[in-house]
Amino acid sequence: MSFTASGIPIHTRQLSVTLRVACEGRSTFAAYVLDLRKRGVVPVGGDLQGTGIIHQMHLDGTVDEERLVFETIQARMPTVAFEPSASSEGESCRDRIDRVDHLAGTPLDASYSRRVGAQIGGALGCSHVLTLAHLVGPTIAWAIGRERALHDPAVPRALGERYYRRDLTVDGFVADGALELVGQMSDLHMREQASCTTAQDRLAEQLEVRMRGRLGLENMLLAEIELWERRRDLATLDSAEWRSREDRAAQVAGASLASGVSARLLREFGDPGDDRPLLDALLMLAPATIQCFASYRDTWTQLRGATSSETGGFPDSCYMWRRDGAFHRRRERQMP
Numbered sequence: 124m125s126f127t128a129s130g131i132p133i134h135t136r137q138l139s140v141t142l143r144v145a146c147e148g149r150s151t152f153a154a155y156v157l158d159l160r161k162r163g164v165v166p167v168g169g170d171l172q173g174t175g176i177i178h179q180m181h182l183d184g185t186v187d188e189e190r191l192v193f194e195t196i197q198a199r200m201p202t203v204a205f206e207p208s209a210s211s212e213g214e215s216c217r218d219r220i221d222r223v224d225h226l227a228g229t230p231l232d233a234s235y236s237r238r239v240g241a242q243i244g245g246a247l248g249c250s251h252v253l254t255l256a257h258l259v260g261p262t263i264a265w266a267i268g269r270e271r272a273l274h275d276p277a278v279p280r281a282l283g284e285r286y287y288r289r290d291l292t293v294d295g296f297v298a299d300g301a302l303e304l305v306g307q308m309s310d311l312h313m314r315e316q317a318s319c320t321t322a323q324d325r326l327a328e329q330l331e332v333r334m335r336g337r338l339g340l341e342n343m344l345l346a347e348i349e350l351w352e353r354r355r356d357l358a359t360l361d362s363a364e365w366r367s368r369e370d371r372a373a374q375v376a377g378a379s380l381a382s383g384v385s386a387r388l389l390r391e392f393g394d395p396g397d398d399r400p401l402l403d404a405l406l407m408l409a410p411a412t413i414q415c416f417a418s419y420r421d422t423w424t425q426l427r428g429a430t431s432s433e434t435g436g437f438p439d440s441c442y443m444w445r446r447d448g449a450f451h452r453r454r455e456r457q458m459p
Contacts, residue, residue, distance in 0.1 A: 126333055126351070128305045130298025133418035135159045136411040138255060140262045142270075142287040144280045148189050152263055154182045156255040163418035166433045168443075168450055169210025176202050177414075178251045182223070182259055188267050191231040198223035198252055205443050205450075212449035219247055219442050226256070231264040246445035250436070254410040258403060262289050265399050269312055273327045278315040286313050289400075291407055295415030298337075301346075302415060306334035308404045326357045332404045333365075343381040343412065348372045352401060371401060380409040433457065 140154040158178040165172040180203075184196035203216035222243050229238050239256045243249070266287040280286060291308040310330040319325050330352065337347040350372045355363030374391035378384045388405055395402045417434070435454060436444035443450055 126305075126335065128294065128296055128303060128335075130296030130303050131162065132294060132296055133160075133162050134295040134411075134415040135161065136293045136407075136414055138258055138291045138407060140259055140266075140287075140289045141285060142263065142266050144282055144284045144286065145185055146282065148187065149194070150186050150188055150263075150267070152182070152184055152186060152259065154255055154259045154262075156180050156251055158251070158414050160414075160418050165417045167435050168205050168433070169208065169453065172204070172417075177204055178202060180249065180252050180255060182252065182255055184227075186231070186263055186267075191264055191267065193227050193229045193231070196223060196226045196229075198249075200249075200252075210449070210453065211443070214443065214449050216249055216441075216443055219249070220252075222248065223252065223256075229260075231260045235260045245441075246439040247442055250410070250441045254407070258291070258407060261399065261403050265403075266310075266312070269328065273312055273314075275315065275318070278318045280315050281317065284316055286315075287311065288313075291404055293334075293407060293411035295411070295418070300339075302338050302340065302412070304334070304336040304338070304408060304412065304415070306332070306336075306404060306408065306411075308332040308400065310400050323357065323360075326360065328354070328356050330354050330400055332401055334404060334408065336408065338380060338412070340416075343379050345376060345378050345380065348376050350401070350405075368401065371398065371405075375405060380412045384409050 137157045140152060142150045142152050145151045156178065157176060160174045160177050162174060179201045181199040182196060183199070185194040186192065187194050198220050200217050200220060205211055205216050207213045207215045225242055226239065229235065236257060239253065239260065243256060244253045270286060288311045289308065291306065293304060293306045296303040296305070308331065312328040313325045314327045316325070333351045335349045336345050338345050350368040351365045352368055353363050353365045375384070375388060378387055385406055388402060392398060392402045433454065435450060438444060438446050438451060442448070445451065
């Protein structure tokens with residue numbers, strides 16, 4: 124398998140979910156999303172944004188393993204795109220962070236995505252926290268299922284012991300007038316510490332996913348998409364081979380990452396079974412692509428038909444860009 128990236132690195136999005144033992148039948152989870160802009164300058168919200176960490180949001184809480192329900196969940200936002208300012212009329216990305224608490228009691232079932240969108244999406248939510256939440260629920264459900272299959276109940280886990288971690292990174296590159304996306308995901312399941320004598324003994328199972336896509340600025344269509352995966356445990360650590368997933372790549376080839384790709388993926392995968400992690404990784408490509416565009420050739424100078432001296436989110440895409448918010452009113456005043 125050849126897996127290389129080309130072009131100028133412009134943006135990295137990192138998402139992570141970790142599970143630990145809380146008490147009998149309970150787990151704690153800690154998740155974050157981080158956006159690192161690597162080039163460009165963006166006029167937005169009455170000021171200039173340059174490079175560096177643009178977003179860093181966390182979701183932490185407790186889940187009932189038997190019922191697969193959030194018992195508690197809270198959000199933290201160490202780094203946000205918009206702090207209170209004169210341009211924002213004192214508004215900040217953190218203003219509606221308390222809405223995330225209301226997800227307590229949400230079941231991690233087929234209704235999860237709809238419930239999360241209704242509670243923390245749209246004009247009163249944060250699109251980045253929403254994206255992280257869309258990853259957290261299915262990830263926890265998958266991890267707990269694998270924990271039941273892999274864990275030896277005769278060897279209890281210690282309080283606070285880490286037993287699972289998922290990390291997903293999507294990197295964007297400018298290459299020959301197109302946007303090249305490279306994604307890597309690692310699902311790591313760990314054996315009970317009490318039964319291990321060395322660090323490597325902790326490896327119960329690892330699933331790795333690699334993705335590479337290429338799309339244009341104008342239409343955001345996936346002109347190319349390649350997928351590979353590798354599954355290994357301690358016994359096959361050196362011998363497990365990468366496997367092409369052309370079957371799944373074909374289901375998303377030609378899709379637009381601007382809109383509709385999530386519905387298409389969910390329809391094509393149906394009941395994903397063992398391909399649930401692969402589906403989770405693919406669902407994160409579109410949100411990561413949106414973040415890359417601010418760094419793509421200083422996009423605000425390139426978009427055809429642009430009529431404003433500033434860029435920003437779509438109307439009602441989040442709290443800061445809601446139609447009755449300070450930034451939307453500012454944008455309307457700048458329109459000719």
